[in-house]
Amino acid sequence: MxxxxxxxxxxxxxxxAQARIDLSAVRANVSRLCEAAGSAEVMAVVKADGYGHGMAAVARAALAGGATWLGVAGMREALALRAAGVPGRLLAWLLTPGDDWNAAVASGVELSAGATWAVRAAVRAAQAVDRPALLHLEAETGLGRGGATADDWRALLETAARAEAAGYVRVVGVWSHLARADEPGHPSCDEQLAAFRSAAGLARRAGLTPDVLHLSNSAATLTLPEAHFDLVRPGLAVYGLSPVPDLAAPSELGLRPAMTLTARLxxxxxxxxxxxxxxxxxxxxxxxxxxxxxxxxxxxxxxxxxxxxxxxxxxxxxxxxxxxxxxxxxxxxxxxxxxxxxxxxxxxxxxxxxxxxxxxxxxxxxxxxxxxxxxxxxxxxxxxxxxxxxxxx
Known part of the structure; x- marks a missing residue:
């Protein structure tokens, strides 16, 4: 035969079988995203083991491609990156009371807080390790998922401002997440932008001076420049896949898929x-x-x-x-x-x-x-x- x-x-x-990962493609994709982001910095999202590509390897390639931040979902992912010796600013956002807040604060991992309990958890960790916690306050702007609602936002700001004045935290970011950025032109994007700007304005009026405001995922990074603010958070596009597949293939966006999955009969x-x-x-x-x-x-x-x-x-x-x-x-x-x-x-x-x-x-x-x-x-x-x-x- x-x-x-x-x-x-x-x-x-x-x-x-094997999954072959082209790290040069990751670097080139991140470079393309940096170009699209303009003056905004780029946070490469490497959660879920780098979308299945290998978290530490992809993180290093993304930093080499021009990303200045890394993002993960869970605290264990963040601590694994630190244990692997991966440097740079690192945000974890899907947190629970049972996580190891002490280890994260001690390692300089930046943490999301979308409710007052999270600020209190960060304060306890800061007291335990004698180091301020770095917080990104998450506003609910329309996704209906994480973050403080408009009714709860002022209480979150007040709690964070008191903790910052006491020296236990630094509020370094305000952020949210878009629901339908993969549908360019959808009216919800403008509605969320307005809600986010309002939330950021309230944070400033509460006396907070975050380093970065961030809202954009891959789709918004490539198609919604008014949502770039100070930092964008591409995930899928880092791996060379189109976040708007009904509108454009990866090559049309200047991206190259990094994973090839093969097997042997x-x-x-x-x-x-x-x-x-x-x-x-x-x-x-x-x-x-x-x-x-x-x-x-x-x-x-x-x-x-x-x-x-x-x-x-x-x-x-x-x-x-x-x-x-x-x-x-x-x-x-x-x-x-x-x-x-x-x-x-x-x-x-x-x-x-x-x-x-x-x-x-x-x-x-x-x-x-x-x-x-x-x-x-x-x-x-x-x-x-x-x-x-x-x-x-």
């Missing part, structure tokens, strides 16, 4: 017409054909919702997942194309060889590109090109 020589060429220890066999494939036999072969088994499944992050729809590239040809995606594997109907165990399957990448992109998988799974890359699991080893994963900045 053609391709059989590839089977023999696989060395012991060759991974059956584990099994290849001829089957007759009418053969049921995978659980539930949601797919049956229309004629005698070749089935290829791909050793990746939903436990690795391949969406089960992409059953019968997920696109892949094998030997320069596009194929679609045949049948149900299983926990560890899925099947392809390769027709009469030559194939052998060990042949490469490309699930998604930058498109250089005609392979699908993460956005194609997002459409197949009725999801978003963020989820496609962030859900790639720990069983899939990451390999890095374009710079060392632990290299110098």
């Amino acid at each position: 053609a391709g059989q020589h590839g089977q023999e060429a696989q060395r012991a220890g060759t991974p059956h 584990a099994s290849v066999k001829r089957v007759p017409a009418g053969q049921g494939v995978s659980y539930g036999h949601r797919y049956r072969t229309a004629r005698e054909t070749t089935l290829g088994l791909v050793p990746l499944g939903y436990a690795d992050g391949v969406p089960r919702h992409a059953s019968q729809a997920g696109p892949v590239l094998v030997a320069g040809r596009r194929h679609t997942v045949a049948g149900t995606v299983c926990m560890d594997q899925f099947v392809l109907d390769l027709g009469d194309a030559p194939a052998a165990p060990g042949d490469e399957v490309v699930l998604f990448g930058p498109g250089d060889r005609g392979e699908p992109g993460a956005a194609d998988w997002a459409r197949a799974a009725q999801s978003i590109s963020h989820e496609i890359v962030a859900r790639i699991g720990a069983r899939v080893p990451r390999t890095y090109t374009g710079g060392s994963a632990s290299g110098e900045l």
Whole structure:
């Protein structure tokens, strides 16, 4: 069978699947975002293990590309970056009373406070470690998620101002988050901008002088310059994926996808017409054909919702997942194309060889590109090109 020589060429220890991360693409993407941000600084968001790309490696590449801040969701992520020796200003915003506030304040991690309890937690930590806590006060401007509502904002400002006067905290930022920036021109963006400006004005009148005001995500960084303020917080675009996929592909925004997800065929066999494939036999072969088994499944992050729809590239040809995606594997109907165990399957990448992109998988799974890359699991080893994963900045 053609391709059989590839089977023999696989060395012991060759991974059956891998996510290749191009750190030069991350650097170039951040440089492009710095350009788009104008006079605003750039915070590269590296939460969720760098959207599945590897948090510490991406953080270093982002700083090398021109970012001056890093952002994560949880405090444990922030402390992991500090433990890895990653420098720079670092904000964590999804915090709970049970987090290790003492360690975060001692490490210089900047913390979000969207309620008075968070300011009190920061004060206790500052007293414990004898170092002021650095706070970003979060205003609810319309997303309906975190942050102080307009009714609670004044109380938050008063609590923070008293803590700052006592020397326990420094209010270094005021921030919020846009709900529909991925729909350029949506009236909610202007409404949130007005609400944010009002919240910032109240903070100044309360005697607070934050270093930065920040509101913009990836979409707003690229499409809504009036929302840039002092700092922008791109996430998805750092990894080269479009935050407005219905309007522009990554290349049209000057971005390059950094992750390429590949696997090696584990099994290849001829089957007759009418053969049921995978659980539930949601797919049956229309004629005698070749089935290829791909050793990746939903436990690795391949969406089960992409059953019968997920696109892949094998030997320069596009194929679609045949049948149900299983926990560890899925099947392809390769027709009469030559194939052998060990042949490469490309699930998604930058498109250089005609392979699908993460956005194609997002459409197949009725999801978003963020989820496609962030859900790639720990069983899939990451390999890095374009710079060392632990290299110098």
